[in-house]
Amino acid sequence: MDIIENLKLMQETADSLRRVGKKIGVVPTMGYLHEGHLSLIRKARHLSDVVITTIFVNPTQFGPAEDFKSYPRSFAQDQRLAKAAGTDIIFYPTSENMYPPDYLTYVEVDKITQVLCGASRPTHFRGVTTVVTKLFNLTKPHLAIFGQKDAQQALVIRRMVRDLNMDVEIIVAPIVREADGLAMSSRNVYLTPEERRQAVVLYHSLQQAQKIIEGGEKDPQIVIDKITELIRQQPLAQIDYIALVDTEKLKPVSKIQGEILIAEAVKFGKARLIDNIILNV
């Protein structure tokens, strides 16, 4: 496994690989790899000749009051895990090289970035789409794999790729969960033992919502009320949002039918956790 820090070297390496007909799969991550990331790397391994895992804690997707500085990092462990899961190249650029002092350019998807997580994190998705564009230009992938845990991110990236005619196939892989159901996240490390115990309510409330809907409920408000009630039973939980939306425009549905995304964001202390489920009714 190679580790490449230099941007130009990464780009030249990717270009050479393409010229000899290699299929490149990329897994963009912010490091502190867990089983969720590793499932993406394994999928890339299965689908590509060369797997590039990018590790970059991207400053532009954090708000000024967010956890950029304290975001967990562990490059030594990431190397071992990424290699074991099938990575050929870790791309590990510095912030200084990715964003020189006179940096001026952003890629922005309108509308679908202003709801759900975008409502409480107004510059987040602009940072995501900008860095993903840069990473695609540097690693020149045929395919890129993202996790379904960040459901809105996956939709935003798909839209960007389509709109800007990027020649990259976007693959979205299922959420990987802890034994009790909590969605894996690098930010779970922020949780105290008591917060960790209560945090499983995100998954339980989604399961409960699924059960109600499979029982025939068509009114989204009743489902939202039920989820809210369940989450409020956990004293350390602070709800950011609970939403039932369509999977195209991410607009709240007035009736539960077709493909719907149930998404929620809940804070436990320092940790803002998200989870979601897509149902076909």
Add this chain to the structure above:
Amino acid sequence: MDIIENLKLMQETADSLRRVGKKIGVVPTMGYLHEGHLSLIRKARHLSDVVITTIFVNPTQFGPAEDFKSYPRSFAQDQRLAKAAGTDIIFYPTSENMYPPDYLTYVEVDKITQVLCGASRPTHFRGVTTVVTKLFNLTKPHLAIFGQKDAQQALVIRRMVRDLNMDVEIIVAPIVREADGLAMSSRNVYLTPEERRQAVVLYHSLQQAQKIIEGGEKDPQIVIDKITELIRQQPLAQIDYIALVDTEKLKPVSKIQGEILIAEAVKFGKARLIDNIILNV
């Protein structure tokens, strides 16, 4: 010479060409080709194995009150001219395919797009950087050639390419002028005979500015005043801006030294004309 309208076919063709080691040069145009465009195509011919000329009147770079609908078009003549100058492929997409109804994504360069032409055309450069990103993703060039007549556009595109790590070499080719000095532009066709006669003042005023500066003048305001005075002698001229700026941040210089851009935009009837000169003092 091939004409490709289909986006996917263009992208697959470009990808195949790269895989067999061909060097692709692209010349993005809005058609109605004149000798200025042809000089860019000839340069691309000289520097590349395969020359792609794109012809697309890009709606997103026109403001609501601007001349998108009346912008001159002549695809039959463009084909002949592009072929004679050395084009291998004309990429000729439709607006409907470039911007489907639910289009949402824009590429935006900050700051240097808000001055000069950007001040009077607030969404212009966003449209330019967005369409150039799309055209680059579709034609996968090794190099792209732009004209110095659109000096600010060239600087904005260079900045976008650097910031987003696009693997494309940007080459800027000199302004091509009519016999009397008027910079060639598709919009010159809008000029009445009398406007056409007066329009040469853009070039004359730049020449005059150069002469004053080469004579030792260091005060930009004196140069601007002289240019203004000359242009105002032409009764049909309406000045949009006259500026002396540095070539990095496009900020007005307080003293004439180093590399400076003298840029002007002047309206004659329906036609908004631009011209510029770069001096090294």
